[in-house]
Amino acid sequence: MRAAVVFRRHASGALAAPAACRRGFATGSKLQASYGFIGLGRMGYPMAKNLRTKIPESDTMIIHDVNEASTAKFAKEVGNVTIAKNVREVAEKSTTIITVLPEPSHVQSVFGQVLQPPTLLTEAPNHHKRLFIDCSTIDPKTSSEVAEAAHASGQGRFIDAPMSGGVVGAAAGKLTFMIGASDSVLERATEVLMMMGKRVIHLGPQGSGLKGKLANNYLLALNNVATCEAMNMGVKWGLDPHKLADMINTATGKCWPSEVNNPVPGVVEGSPASKGYEGGFGTALMLKDLKLALKAGQEAGIEPQLGSYAKDIYAAVEKDESCKGKDFSVVYRFIGGKE
Numbered sequence: 086m087r088a089a090v091v092f093r094r095h096a097s098g099a100l101a102a103p104a105a106c107r108r109g110f111a112t113g114s115k116l117q118a119s120y121g122f123i124g125l126g127r128m129g130y131p132m133a134k135n136l137r138t139k140i141p142e143s144d145t146m147i148i149h150d151v152n153e154a155s156t157a158k159f160a161k162e163v164g165n166v167t168i169a170k171n172v173r174e175v176a177e178k179s180t181t182i183i184t185v186l187p188e189p190s191h192v193q194s195v196f197g198q199v200l201q202p203p204t205l206l207t208e209a210p211n212h213h214k215r216l217f218i219d220c221s222t223i224d225p226k227t228s229s230e231v232a233e234a235a236h237a238s239g240q241g242r243f244i245d246a247p248m249s250g251g252v253v254g255a256a257a258g259k260l261t262f263m264i265g266a267s268d269s270v271l272e273r274a275t276e277v278l279m280m281m282g283k284r285v286i287h288l289g290p291q292g293s294g295l296k297g298k299l300a301n302n303y304l305l306a307l308n309n310v311a312t313c314e315a316m317n318m319g320v321k322w323g324l325d326p327h328k329l330a331d332m333i334n335t336a337t338g339k340c341w342p343s344e345v346n347n348p349v350p351g352v353v354e355g356s357p358a359s360k361g362y363e364g365g366f367g368t369a370l371m372l373k374d375l376k377l378a379l380k381a382g383q384e385a386g387i388e389p390q391l392g393s394y395a396k397d398i399y400a401a402v403e404k405d406e407s408c409k410g411k412d413f414s415v416v417y418r419f420i421g422g423k424e
């Protein structure tokens with residue numbers, strides 16, 4: 086057993102292990118632990134790198150990605166890992182398995198292979214219960230179906246832990262994880278996630294992390310469109326964009342797109358807008374999250390009005406040659422904003 090770690094719960098629901106305890110976890114464990122990582126893409130690769138760097142050398146890590154170039158690069162650059170032939174092998178040889186996959190269909194497919202045949206030992210290596218931590222942004226329904234399959238077959242616990250912070254946060258180990266998990270696995274999941282992030286917010290039982298993430302990103306999608314439209318209006322009326330942004334950011338219109346990710350080039354130094362809308366959070370990912378939020382809303386009997394308009398806008402942005410693939414603040418360019 087690992088030494089008990091005392092977690093502080095902030096008013097927001099965020100959990101944080103004291104730094105000294107986290108260090109103790111990384112270096113002071115007696116039993117070897119085994120980690121599996123599936124999906125080493127833009128987010129997964131730097132997350133897995135942080136994890137491998139922070140766990141003791143003697144702990145094992147086994148990785149898999151359908152893109153063999155990615156796992157080969159990881160083995161060469163980071164080292165001290167085994168590359169699995171398939172996802173089932175990852176689950177067989179590890180106790181804590183992290184998945185970072187693009188879409189619901191990938192999560193379904195991976196767990197279809199992981200859980201079938203239902204013969205994974207209940208007690209994974211080193212007699213720890215197997216824990217699946219899915220960090221993919223998918224819909225809560227699919228996530229709960231996969232969790233149910235894992236729980237019903239007795240092959241492990243499954244929690245959802247979608248994240249925010251983007252590729253930069255993943256590389257810096259400063260992600261925020263929003264988790265849906267039973268209290269019984271909370272401490273263990275938090276210990277693992279804090280090696281890849283700076284904050285873990287427990288929103289409730291399995292599925293809750295995704296619900297929180299999608300509600301937040303729904304709001305973000307709308308705030309961004311509204312900020313682009315408001316800035317466009319002001320600039321076209323002849324206002325100075327810097328003065329307008331400064332005013333909004335001390336007034337009631339203030340939001341993350343107006344303050345941190347302002348869509349007018351030059352208003353926020355270093356922002357994607359100031360770099361030709363490169364980097365940042367791509368319109369395709371914004372569209373994906375918005376669609377997931379709308380679908381999950383419909384499943385709960387909700388017909389969000391503004392989200393449908395915003396979805397059409399992001400879909401059109403993705404089809405526009407001068408906007409496609411860029412940061413989502415490029416909506417400002419799409420609507421004809423002065424650059």
Ligand code: NAD
Binds near residue numbers: 125152370
């Ligand atoms: P990505 O496409 O860069 O990486 C996904 C990886 O999964 C790829 O390497 C792919 O080869 C691998 N993969 C796909 N199917 C697989 C399978 N069957 N078996 C093994 N590997 C498989 O995506 P990403 O940007 O890393 O995003 C991953 C998840 O994180 C998504 O759900 C995304 O919405 C979410 N997310 C992304 C960001 C971001 O800024 N990129 C931020 C927050 C959340």
